[in-house]
Amino acid sequence: MLISKTLKCKVFNPTRKKLGLLDREYLNFQIYIRSGRDFGIYSLTKSTFNFKYKIKSRKKKQPMPLANQSTKLKITNHKLTPYWFRIPVKGKRGGIWLPIKPHEEIDFTWEIREAKLFKRKKDFWIYITIRKEVQLKTSYSSVLALDVGEKVIAAAVLSSERKPIFLGREVRGIRRHHAWLRKRLQERKLFKKLKEIRGKEKRRVELVLHEVSKEIVELAEKNDSIIVLGDLKGIRKGGKGKRFNRIVNSFPFNRLSFFIEYKAHLKGIAVVKIREDYTSKTCSRCGEEGKRVKQGLFKCPNCKYQANADYNGAMNILKRFESYMLSDGAVAFSPEPPMTEQTRAEAH
Numbered sequence: 001m002l003i004s005k006t007l008k009c010k011v012f013n014p015t016r017k018k019l020g021l022l023d024r025e026y027l028n029f030q031i032y033i034r035s036g037r038d039f040g041i042y043s044l045t046k047s048t049f050n051f052k053y054k055i056k057s058r059k060k061k062q063p064m065p066l067a068n069q070s071t072k073l074k075i076t077n078h079k080l081t082p083y084w085f086r087i088p089v090k091g092k093r094g095g096i097w098l099p100i101k102p103h104e105e106i107d108f109t110w111e112i113r114e115a116k117l118f119k120r121k122k123d124f125w126i127y128i129t130i131r132k133e134v135q136l137k138t139s140y141s142s143v144l145a146l147d148v149g150e151k152v153i154a155a156a157v158l159s160s161e162r163k164p165i166f167l168g169r170e171v172r173g174i175r176r177h178h179a180w181l182r183k184r185l186q187e188r189k190l191f192k193k194l195k196e197i198r199g200k201e202k203r204r205v206e207l208v209l210h211e212v213s214k215e216i217v218e219l220a221e222k223n224d225s226i227i228v229l230g231d232l233k234g235i236r237k238g239g240k241g242k243r244f245n246r247i248v249n250s251f252p253f254n255r256l257s258f259f260i261e262y263k264a265h266l267k268g269i270a271v272v273k274i275r276e277d278y279t280s281k282t283c284s285r286c287g288e289e290g291k292r293v294k295q296g297l298f299k300c301p302n303c304k305y306q307a308n309a310d311y312n313g314a315m316n317i318l319k320r321f322e323s324y325m326l327s328d329g330a331v332a333f334s335p336e337p338p339m340t341e342q343t344r345a346e347a348h
């Protein structure tokens with residue numbers, strides 16, 4: 001399976017001469033995509049753009065695509081930054097080497113793919129896509145089932161232990177706190193401040209999602225488990241009640257499952273998504289329909305079972321997955337043929 005991610009790199013302290021060349025190339029490119037007139041753009045850049053992109057808005061600035069055969073990344077012991085990236089510009093043989101600062105160390109076992117050049121305010125940024133082929137394990141000794149919770153981000157159950165593991169309690173608090181803040185700011189019409197805290201909330205939630213997904217994958221790694229996630233997508237379509245719609249719409253579930261998949265695949269762990277309909281209403285002990293009596297508590301009128309509702313959900317996901325397997329214990333997983341599924345990670 002191929003996994004890819006984007007490295008966000010700032011062009012760091014380029015010389016005035018290089019900056020001039022960059023500015024000229026970038027400006028000519030913007031004129032080209034707006035008017036079709038070419039005042040001097042590197043030919044491969046132009047054809048890559050024409051081949052790959054459709055102009056969505058002629059008014060907006062577009063990142064300049066850099067085909068991977070026209071760029072090069074090297075590591076040096078330069079004191080400014082170790083990473084240098086060569087990009088092509090019209091009329092300059094061999095292009096120009098730019099000092100770049102990526103948001104993380106670059107692992108050279110990944111293959112460099114296409115890149116894009118952006119200009120934000122006065123700074124230039126280069127986003128480089130890199131990719132790697134990973135082999136997913138085909139057999140596991142246990143299952144780690146996850147349910148997206150209301151009170152916690154995720155309730156997890158290991159098939160070998162069957163005890164509840166709760167992760168990411170903080171998110172609810174963050175959201176509640178920010179909802180309160182937003183309301184206050186709206187009342188006072190402090191819109192600039194409002195925009196600021198939106199960004200702050202997003203970053204804080206994102207950070208927790210990263211931590212939770214990391215914990216989950218570490219747990220799976222330690223227990224040699226395949227990861228099973230309930231797939232909420234089916235629920236949205238079927239309209240399985242207000243509670244779920246609220247969770248699906250307000251919860252960064254897609255973001256979380258994306259992080260889990262990405263981090264799991266990096267370690268060769270497969271992630272399976274199964275339909276999650278009814279898992280919140282079904283009793284994980286007897287299979288009859290039960291109820292969420294009050295926040296976070298599940299009760300079964302049939303067998304009198306009581307449990308944390310998110311844990312009950314995770315147990316149902318685990319049981320549903322186990323029912324698909326022919327024998328208990330070892331879990332076999334057959335990966336899809338390579339190239340059909342690509343995991344894309346945005347830079348974070």
Ligand SMILES: [Zn+2]
Nearest residue numbers: 283286300303
């Ligand atoms: Zn029951």
